[in-house]
Amino acid sequence: MADGALPVLDVKNLKTVFRTRAGDIHAVNSVSFDLKPGELLGVVGESGSGKSVTMMSLLRLLPMPPAEILQGQVMLGGRDLLTTGEDDLRAVRGREVGFIFQDPMTSLNPVFTVGFQIMEPLRRHMGMTRAQARRRAAELLQLVGIPDAERRLKDYPHQFSGGMRQRVMIAIALACDPQVLIADEPTTALDVTIQAQILELVKELRQKLGMAIIWITHDLGVIAGIADRVMVMYGGQVVEHGPVREIFRNPAHPYTRALLQTVPKVHGDRDDKLRVIEGQPPIMVTVPTACPFRDRCAHAFDRCARENPARREIAPGHDVACHWDHHEAAT
Amino acid sequence: MFNYTLRRLLLAIPTLLFIALIIFLLLELSPGDPLADMPLTIPPEVREQMRMALGLGEAWYIRFYKWLYMFAVIEPSHVLAGMTGLDMALEGPRILSWQTRSPVADIIAQRLPQTLWVVGLSYVLGVLVAVPIGVYSAYRQYSWFDQAGSFVSMVGFSLPTFFTGPLLMLIFAVWLGWFPIIYDTTLVVDDWSTFLEQLRQMAMPVFVLTLYNAAQISRFMRASMLDNLNQDYVRTARAKGMNERVVVLIHVLRNSLIPVVTVIALGIPTVFTGAIITETIFRVNGLGQLLITAIYASDIPMVLTLSVVFAILIVLFNLIADLLYAFLDPRIRYD
Numbered sequence: 001m002a003d004g005a006l007p008v009l010d011v012k013n014l015k016t017v018f019r020t021r022a023g024d025i026h027a028v029n030s031v032s033f034d035l036k037p038g039e040l041l042g043v044v045g046e047s048g049s050g051k052s053v054t055m056m057s058l059l060r061l062l063p064m065p066p067a068e069i070l071q072g073q074v075m076l077g078g079r080d081l082l083t084t085g086e087d088d089l090r091a092v093r094g095r096e097v098g099f100i101f102q103d104p105m106t107s108l109n110p111v112f113t114v115g116f117q118i119m120e121p122l123r124r125h126m127g128m129t130r131a132q133a134r135r136r137a138a139e140l141l142q143l144v145g146i147p148d149a150e151r152r153l154k155d156y157p158h159q160f161s162g163g164m165r166q167r168v169m170i171a172i173a174l175a176c177d178p179q180v181l182i183a184d185e186p187t188t189a190l191d192v193t194i195q196a197q198i199l200e201l202v203k204e205l206r207q208k209l210g211m212a213i214i215w216i217t218h219d220l221g222v223i224a225g226i227a228d229r230v231m232v233m234y235g236g237q238v239v240e241h242g243p244v245r246e247i248f249r250n251p252a253h254p255y256t257r258a259l260l261q262t263v264p265k266v267h268g269d270r271d272d273k274l275r276v277i278e279g280q281p282p283i284m285v286t287v288p289t290a291c292p293f294r295d296r297c298a299h300a301f302d303r304c305a306r307e308n309p310a311r312r313e314i315a316p317g318h319d320v321a322c323h324w325d326h327h328e329a330a331t
Numbered sequence: 332m333f334n335y336t337l338r339r340l341l342l343a344i345p346t347l348l349f350i351a352l353i354i355f356l357l358l359e360l361s362p363g364d365p366l367a368d369m370p371l372t373i374p375p376e377v378r379e380q381m382r383m384a385l386g387l388g389e390a391w392y393i394r395f396y397k398w399l400y401m402f403a404v405i406e407p408s409h410v411l412a413g414m415t416g417l418d419m420a421l422e423g424p425r426i427l428s429w430q431t432r433s434p435v436a437d438i439i440a441q442r443l444p445q446t447l448w449v450v451g452l453s454y455v456l457g458v459l460v461a462v463p464i465g466v467y468s469a470y471r472q473y474s475w476f477d478q479a480g481s482f483v484s485m486v487g488f489s490l491p492t493f494f495t496g497p498l499l500m501l502i503f504a505v506w507l508g509w510f511p512i513i514y515d516t517t518l519v520v521d522d523w524s525t526f527l528e529q530l531r532q533m534a535m536p537v538f539v540l541t542l543y544n545a546a547q548i549s550r551f552m553r554a555s556m557l558d559n560l561n562q563d564y565v566r567t568a569r570a571k572g573m574n575e576r577v578v579v580l581i582h583v584l585r586n587s588l589i590p591v592v593t594v595i596a597l598g599i600p601t602v603f604t605g606a607i608i609t610e611t612i613f614r615v616n617g618l619g620q621l622l623i624t625a626i627y628a629s630d631i632p633m634v635l636t637l638s639v640v641f642a643i644l645i646v647l648f649n650l651i652a653d654l655l656y657a658f659l660d661p662r663i664r665y666d
């Protein structure tokens with residue numbers, strides 16, 4: 001959170017493509033961002049905008065082939081994760097960076113007990129004995145708010161509800177006390193009330209453990225209350241990025257503005273609001289030479305079709321990739 | 332689980348009775364006369380007496396009941412006595428083969444080892460070969476190994492054993508002379524050289540059947556692995572920092588084996604029924620060959636008894652497969 005602190009994670013010019021039979025898909029195009037210690041970075045964008053692929057690229061968790069990381073640098077603890085060897089990378093996964101995925105119903109292995117699955121990283125990274133790992137696993141379950149932890153270690157994933165499974169996933173991700181937690185839409189698959197509980201839990205754990213968090217969502221409303229900074233993604237690139245207050249008070253990109261209009265003010269009247277941005281995020285079959293949002297943009301003009309806008313700073317720590325000058329329009 | 336097993340076993344009894352009755356009636360209706368091979372000079376009265384001696388004079392339901400009683404009570408007592416060496420065999424008539432006039436159970440006991448050796452061994456070998464091939468092919472999908480594996484198993488799958496069998500015999504027995512052409516069924520293995528002799532004569536039928544079994548099971552294993560390799564939990568395991576060996580051989584394999592083990596269990600009865608074609612081609616006098624010769628000779632007690640034994644094995648291994656499934660997959664509970 002402290003300004004000027006050295007980032008724990010520094011990503012520069014990340015490019016990932018999928019080489020599919022139907023042709024290449026440029027899922028991530030020159031994405032750069034960093035993450036300060038203890039900070040919570042919200043990553044927002046409609047589904048298909050490249051959020052997951054970006055985060056999986058960091059730890060090379062994508063199936064390769066078809067995925068291929070063309071360029072970039074992912075600095076963590078003084079080394080570039082994109083060039084380290086497989087063994088070193090495995091020592092980072094689960095140890096320095098924890099991952100939580102979207103669907104808790106399928107993210108746990110159905111045939112192993114929850115205890116086994118939490119103990120695995122503990123034994124792998126922390127060199128714990130079986131007994132030590134078991135004790136720690138019970139503590140972790142307790143930490144994420146699962147009652148009767150000791151006994152529940154012997155249960156299988158199907159014996160837990162969706163929300164409880166996501167708590168188990170959080171316990172696994174935090175088992176080795178990582179510096180960075182990447183949560184890829186961890187509440188999208190859950191009921192609204194459960195979503196709120198999980199959000200609450202992560203806030204609480206962040207206070208207790210102090211790790212930096214990347215929280216991915218397609219719903220700006222979810223992160224309004226917890227993020228320090230927000231990064232908006234569209235068409236595989238970062239279109240706007242800045243401190244959370246700036247993004248909410250002074251959004252510069254037409255896409256961010258549209259997203260903000262979809263945030264429900266009152267519960268319930270959401271479905272109409274979602275129709276504000278018409279159309280679909282594009283599937284990038286070439287390296288974009290034009291603004292990927294121009295077809296859906298109300299402010300698009302000829303330059304948008306000629307030139308893909310670069311990110312430019314418009315306020316301290318706030319940058320946008322757009323040719324349109326929102327101040328001019330506002331006056 | 333125990334209650335479930337018991338219930339399934341009890342339910343199996345009427346099923347098997349029904350199967351036995353159907354087989355009996357089918358054999359009853361089938362043309363074929365056990366005395367057809369007797370000389371025509373036998374006078375009709377004598378012929379009639381012989382029919383009576385075979386028990387053919389009685390109504391069908393009486394004959395079915397008698398067979399059932401012998402099958403369910405007398406024969407098991409003899410089999411148990413033979414296995415334990417205890418004097419527990421019950422008095423009473425036994426199911427006799429019309430061909431040899433000796434008890435059907437004794438003939439089966441005599442033939443069973445040949446079948447288990449040749450067919451059973453190739454089943455075990457087939458599984459042992461197929462599982463690693465299936466796992467590796469899936470893990471390296473479309474690699475040259477996978478392509479080669481696909482080709483070989485397609486060959487093993489689509490070339491019938493009655494083609495590969497004679498082909499092998501031609502090459503290895505006739506031209507090269509490495510293996511004997513005739514399977515010597517009287518060979519007694521009692522020392523090193525007879526053991527080697529037995530291995531040599533088993534080599535070709537075992538190879539043919541192993542290829543066939545491995546082709547099927549490896550395809551199945553591969554498909555099951557591929558299903559699981561794309562699952563989300565695999566990504567979770569990798570995200571935890573597990574190495575590929577753990578990810579593939581523990582997380583993925585454990586899940587993939589569930590359907591494969593079930594299929595393997597379901598296939599075990601086919602070991603006992605013998606590979607009829609392969610046994611016939613290589614003249615292995617196992618159970619498959621026994622069934623074929625009994626059918627040709629209209630030896631109804633033999634055909635009926637063998638068929639019902641096979642039916643029992645199939646029902647039994649179906650139950651075992653279901654129990655294994657529940658044992659391997661914690662999501663499944665029978666109660």
Ligand SMILES: Nc1ncnc2c1ncn2[C@@H]1O[C@H](COP(=O)(O)OP(=O)(O)O)[C@@H](O)[C@H]1O
Nearest residue numbers: 018025027046047048049050051052053054283
């Ligand atoms: N395995 C894959 N093969 C081909 N294309 C993929 C694959 N995974 C993702 N993509 C493409 O990458 C783009 C970004 O996807 P993703 O990062 O999952 O979006 P988000 O997480 O923002 O919803 C999408 O256009 C999607 O079609």
Ligand SMILES: [Mg+2]
Nearest residue numbers: 051052184185
């Ligand atoms: Mg996603």
